[in-house]
Amino acid sequence: MVIMEQLQQLLEKLSNAHGISGSEGSIKDIMEEEIKPYVDEIRTDKMGNLIATKKGTGPTIMLASHMDEIGLMVKYIDDNGFLRFVKIGGWFDPTLHSQRVIVHTKNGPLTGVIGSKPPHVMKDEDRKKPVKADDMFIDIGAKDKEDAEKLGVEVGSPISIDRQFAKLANGKITGKAFDNRAGVAMLIDAMKQLSKMNVKATVYAVGTVQEEVGLKGARTSAFGLNPDVAIATDVTIPGDHPGIEKKDSALEIGKGPVITIVDGGGRGLIASPVVVKWLRAAAESNNIPHQMDVGDGGTTDATSIHLTREGIPSSVISVPTRYIHSPVEVIDISDLQASADLIVKAVKTAYKYF
Numbered sequence: 001m002v003i004m005e006q007l008q009q010l011l012e013k014l015s016n017a018h019g020i021s022g023s024e025g026s027i028k029d030i031m032e033e034e035i036k037p038y039v040d041e042i043r044t045d046k047m048g049n050l051i052a053t054k055k056g057t058g059p060t061i062m063l064a065s066h067m068d069e070i071g072l073m074v075k076y077i078d079d080n081g082f083l084r085f086v087k088i089g090g091w092f093d094p095t096l097h098s099q100r101v102i103v104h105t106k107n108g109p110l111t112g113v114i115g116s117k118p119p120h121v122m123k124d125e126d127r128k129k130p131v132k133a134d135d136m137f138i139d140i141g142a143k144d145k146e147d148a149e150k151l152g153v154e155v156g157s158p159i160s161i162d163r164q165f166a167k168l169a170n171g172k173i174t175g176k177a178f179d180n181r182a183g184v185a186m187l188i189d190a191m192k193q194l195s196k197m198n199v200k201a202t203v204y205a206v207g208t209v210q211e212e213v214g215l216k217g218a219r220t221s222a223f224g225l226n227p228d229v230a231i232a233t234d235v236t237i238p239g240d241h242p243g244i245e246k247k248d249s250a251l252e253i254g255k256g257p258v259i260t261i262v263d264g265g266g267r268g269l270i271a272s273p274v275v276v277k278w279l280r281a282a283a284e285s286n287n288i289p290h291q292m293d294v295g296d297g298g299t300t301d302a303t304s305i306h307l308t309r310e311g312i313p314s315s316v317i318s319v320p321t322r323y324i325h326s327p328v329e330v331i332d333i334s335d336l337q338a339s340a341d342l343i344v345k346a347v348k349t350a351y352k353y354f
């Protein structure tokens, strides 16, 4: 279990680090440092994507993991020094209520809290409604606007959730931004394993930017790389806890990586049948537990990659993750390890399919 422990420590480091869409720098630094020893070439493109290449003779495979997490950004500092913000990415407003946050200023990080009108002074009918993000603000303890500015806050300062990684029972772990630091950790671990093997394929391990706000970095990097095939690594919604039924998601945590057949009800991705066949065979022939998914909800980088140029055959390997887009996402570490292992097995046999 030493190997799984290493992967868990890597995810802890990535989850505790901060990088909202458009400000992925510190995640990129970690990824670069971790992956560098295992690849032949590494560079950052104009968009900010990290592209690490392990050279082979072919085919070319793009493995894409988005580095960004959903966050907030300072929109306006009021006269009393309270910060108003916009949401960057898909927040469910009640999730933000009463969170502790970090404002990333030009002078360094500042702790803040998301405040709102006290329920004690609300009208009865308002108390029954969830508070909207629009009615929330961030208190950093500033005396007034000038003081907030002196502390380094400015319009455009990125804000992320302040929450540390923790262990739950039975190999389950919790933290913020497992979407998509789990995908990043999966990619790093896979490249580490592949570096010790004789592999025919050329692998582009790409840390993409701005997935949560429109699958953007994946689109430009896929255009630049023009791979023969692509896999996005991400997280996806299981149906194994209260509030959701199996008919909404048949996936469970602890049952292995998820191979996407369709997501977003087909409006996101309808995966190339050859890619699905390839990934499924890699899982089956190596006894890797896995789950096939036809989803109606979210989508991933594979959606923009597969529509690049004349079309790039793509699918997704994801880790079933509870409470996605909250500061308390939960995964089973064994799913993450099995996901990385599945990528490795797939890359090794890619030449038979592409």
Ligand SMILES: [Zn+2]
Binding pocket: 066, 179, 180, 211, 234, 235
């Ligand atoms: Zn994601």
